[in-house]
Amino acid sequence: MTSVLIVGAGPTGLTLACELARRGTSVRIVERSPGPQPGSRGKGLNARSLEVFEGMGILDRMRSIGRDDLHFRKYRGGEVVSDTDPFATFSPAPGTPYVRGLLVAQWNVERVLRDRLAEWGVRVEFGTELTGFEQTGDTVTATFAGGERIEVSYLVGCDGGRSGIRKALPVTFGGRTLPEQLMVIGDVEAEGLSQDLWHQWIDEDGGIMLCPLPATSVFQLQAAPERDAAGLPVEASLESFQRIFDRHARLPGIKLTNPAWISTYRVNERMADRFRVGRVLLAGDAAHVHSIAGGLGMNTGIQDAYNLGWKLALVAAGRAGEGLLDTYEEERLPIAAWTIDTSGELWRQVSRSIRTAGSGTEGVVTPDILGLGLGYRWSSLAVERDAHADDAPLRAGDRAPDAPLRDADGAAVRLFEIFSGTHFTLLGFGAGSAAALRESADRHGDAVWTYSIGAGPAGLDDFAGHAAREYGVTGDALVLVRPDGHIALTAPAGDAGAVHDYLGAPA
Numbered sequence: 001m002t003s004v005l006i007v008g009a010g011p012t013g014l015t016l017a018c019e020l021a022r023r024g025t026s027v028r029i030v031e032r033s034p035g036p037q038p039g040s041r042g043k044g045l046n047a048r049s050l051e052v053f054e055g056m057g058i059l060d061r062m063r064s065i066g067r068d069d070l071h072f073r074k075y076r077g078g079e080v081v082s083d084t085d086p087f088a089t090f091s092p093a094p095g096t097p098y099v100r101g102l103l104v105a106q107w108n109v110e111r112v113l114r115d116r117l118a119e120w121g122v123r124v125e126f127g128t129e130l131t132g133f134e135q136t137g138d139t140v141t142a143t144f145a146g147g148e149r150i151e152v153s154y155l156v157g158c159d160g161g162r163s164g165i166r167k168a169l170p171v172t173f174g175g176r177t178l179p180e181q182l183m184v185i186g187d188v189e190a191e192g193l194s195q196d197l198w199h200q201w202i203d204e205d206g207g208i209m210l211c212p213l214p215a216t217s218v219f220q221l222q223a224a225p226e227r228d229a230a231g232l233p234v235e236a237s238l239e240s241f242q243r244i245f246d247r248h249a250r251l252p253g254i255k256l257t258n259p260a261w262i263s264t265y266r267v268n269e270r271m272a273d274r275f276r277v278g279r280v281l282l283a284g285d286a287a288h289v290h291s292i293a294g295g296l297g298m299n300t301g302i303q304d305a306y307n308l309g310w311k312l313a314l315v316a317a318g319r320a321g322e323g324l325l326d327t328y329e330e331e332r333l334p335i336a337a338w339t340i341d342t343s344g345e346l347w348r349q350v351s352r353s354i355r356t357a358g359s360g361t362e363g364v365v366t367p368d369i370l371g372l373g374l375g376y377r378w379s380s381l382a383v384e385r386d387a388h389a390d391d392a393p394l395r396a397g398d399r400a401p402d403a404p405l406r407d408a409d410g411a412a413v414r415l416f417e418i419f420s421g422t423h424f425t426l427l428g429f430g431a432g433s434a435a436a437l438r439e440s441a442d443r444h445g446d447a448v449w450t451y452s453i454g455a456g457p458a459g460l461d462d463f464a465g466h467a468a469r470e471y472g473v474t475g476d477a478l479v480l481v482r483p484d485g486h487i488a489l490t491a492p493a494g495d496a497g498a499v500h501d502y503l504g505a506p507a
Contacts, residue, residue, distance in 0.1 A: 012284030012301030013158030014113035019309025021120035039261030042298030048371030066104030078250030095401030163286035175270030430476030
C-alpha cells in the first residue's frame with residue numbers, strides 16, 4: 001500500500017515528494033493538469049529556501065538556472081531615475097552564507113524538483129484528478145476521475161489556494177479578499193529590452209514592470225490593469241499589455257510578443273484554521289494565501305514541505321508516533337500567520353513608496369523576506385536541558401546556523417554539509433561531550449550522526465571559533481539538530497540521557 005498520496009505538483013508538493021522519496025517512503029504525487037504548468041508564477045527563492053535546497057542536494061542546479069545580481073531600474077515619465085541593487089546592504093557571514101534571493105521562474109524550480117524526484121524512481125502522474133476521499137480507521141481511500149480507488153496511509157493536499165481537499169474537510173479558510181488590489185500578470189518576450197535589469201516604469205497614474213527570467217528570453221510582466229470608460233478593469237491580453245507598456249515605457253521600438261501565460265491577480269489573505277485533520281494534511285497555498293509582496297508564497301510552501309517531510313516519513317515508517325504530525329501544524333500555522341501579516345505590510349509599504357520617483361519594489365527587500373530569522377521556539381519539539389536566558393541569541397527551535405570547520409586531515413568542511421541528509425545531527429562541543437557522543441552513536445545508529453567540535457585530533461576543528469560563537473557555546477555542550485536544520489535540543493555535555501529521551505520519543 002502507498003504510504004503517502006500527494007495531490008498537487010507545484011513546488012510544495014514536489015519538495016514534499018522528494019523529502020519522502022529520499023527517506024524510502026512509498027509516495028505517489030498526482031496533478032490534474034495534463035502537463036507542467038505554464039507561466040513563471042513565483043519567481044524567487046529566498047535565502048532559507050536556498051539552504052533547504054542545499055540540504056536536498058540540488059542547490060547547484062537551482063543556481064545554474066537563476067541569478068542573484070539583478071539590478072532594479074526605475075523610470076518616471078519614461079526617463080531613467082535610478083538603478084538599485086536591492087540586496088546591497090546584506091553581506092554573507094559564516095552562519096548565513098546565503099543572503100541574496102535567487103531569481104528563477106517557478107516552472108524551472110518545478111523542473112529541477114521533478115528531475116530530482118525521478119532519481120528516486122518517482123514521477124508526477126499528470127492528468128490524474130482526485131475526485132474524492134474518505135478516512136476510515138488507519139487508511140484514506142482516494143478516488144480518481146478515471147474510477148481508480150486506492151488506499152493510502154496519508155493524504156496531503158498541495159493543490160493550491162482553491163484546494164478541493166481543504167474544501168472537503170471541516171476546515172475554515174478565514175481572511176479577506178482585497179478587490180481593490182488588482183494586478184495583471186503574464187510572461188512575454190520583448191526583443192531589444194535589456195535582460196540585465198528589472199525594469200520598473202511607475203508613474204503617478206499607473207505603471208508596468210518587466211522582470212527578465214534567467215535562462216530564458218522571457219520577461220514576467222506585472223502591471224496595474226487598464227480601465228474602461230466606466231472605470232472597470234479591462235481583461236488582460238497581449239494587446240492590453242502593449243497599450244500599458246507604450247503608455248508608461250514610451251519605447252515605440254519595443255513590441256511585446258509570444259505570451260506564454262496571462263493572468264489576473266487579486267490579493268487574498270486567508271489561512272486554514274487547521275493544517276491536519278486525521279490522516280489528511282494541507283501545505284502551501286492549500287493552507288494559506290497572501291500578498292505576493294516579498295515573494296514569500298513559493299518559499300513558504302517549500303518550507304512547509306521541508307518541515308513536514310521528515311516527520312511524515314518517520315511516522316509512516318512506524319519510527320515515531322502520530323503525535324509528531326501534530327507538531328507540523330503547531331510549528332507552521334504561526335509561520336503562516338506571520339507571513340500573511342508581513343506580506344500585507346510589505347504590499348502597503350510598496351504602494352506608498354512608489355508614489356516617489358525612483359522608488360520601487362526594492363522596498364520589500366528587508367531581512368524578513370530572507371526567512372533566516374524564522375524558527376519554532378514555542379514548539380513542543382524545542383527542548384532545552386541547560387540554562388538559557390530568555391534573550392539568548394540562539395535557542396532550541398531556531399534555525400541551526402552554518403559555520404566553517406576543518407576535519408582531521410585539515411580539509412574544509414561546513415556544518416551545512418554535515419547536516420545534509422535525512423538524519424539528526426548531534427554536535428558535541430568540548431572534550432566533556434565525548435562520552436555522550438559515543439553513547440548516542442551506539443544507541444541510535446544511523447538515525448543520528450555525531451560530531452565532536454574542537455575536541456582533540458579526531459574532532460572537527462573550529463579553527464576560527466565561528467561554530468562556538470554562532471551557537472552561543474562558551475564551554476562544553478551538546479546541540480542536537482533536526483533533519484530540517486532547526487535546533488531540537490540543547491543540553492549539558494554529559495547529558496546523553498537528554499538525547500535518548502528526545503530521540504526515543506520525539507513527539
